[in-house]
Amino acid sequence: MAPPARQRILDAAARLLREKGIARLTTREIALAADAAEGSITKNFGGKLGLLTALLSSELPELAAWHAALTPPTARREDLRAALITVGDRAIDYYAASLPLIASAVADATLFDAYRATNTAQDTGPQLAVETMTTYLAGWQSTGVLTHDADVWAMALMFCGAAQLQAWTQQLASAHALPGDRNARIQAVVDTLIP
Structure with a gap:
């Protein structure tokens, strides 16, 4: 069928x-x-x-994989670390898949203005990723794994920004343009966010 x-x-x-x-x-x-x-x-x-x-x-398989990796929060810090490493890997895959889709829209000023207007009208855009990660991290904060004064929005912004930069660097330069391998970079970002 x-x-x-x-x-x-x-x-x-x-x-x-x-x-x-x-x-x-x-x-x-x-x-x-x-x-x-x-x-x-x-x-x-x-x-x-x-x-x-x-x-x-909402519809790319790579985005569905990112969302599926958002496991329920627990009271264990090591669970958060493991989850964020997996989520980071899926986020990089999503950003890598999204770049070829938006590249020509960004390159044409008229098309870009229309694309931005469509995002505004539909309340969509790259901020959704940061909002999703903020909500996810707030869930971990509610278990006590992240302190109550942790800025989960700033953490989400840094997390998504690092994933996007990794994805775009590997596509526009090479997989080896940044020091270390992909997994080591993900772990370094996670360990910086939740030392």
Whole structure:
């Protein structure tokens, strides 16, 4: 049985966005690749920018893997450390998957303005990752693993920023452009956040 049209559209769009970029991609091409009606893209997503926003804010498999790694808080500090190492690895994968999807939108000023307006209208954007991590860390704070005066928002911002920089550096320079290996860098960030 074929997946529903919405899922076929998301899958086709993710593949085509990586190959062509959003500036050169048409909704017609997405619809053809998804074996779906072009109008279903507008109906479900409001157009290709809405589709891009849906992918980046909720539909990418790498984002689902990041969210799945957010294990329930315990009262054990070593559990938080282990969880953050896994979550960091998944966050890097998400940021690596997102870069090719947004690159052409960022490169075109008109397209970027429209993409930003779509994020504003749908209350989506990169801040969602920081909000998710802030909530997650606050859960650990409520167990006493993080002190009550720990700034979980600042920790989340640093965590997401480090993951994004790692992902973009490995894509734009090389996997070895930063000192150490990926796992050692993740551990170093986690150990800095929760010494």
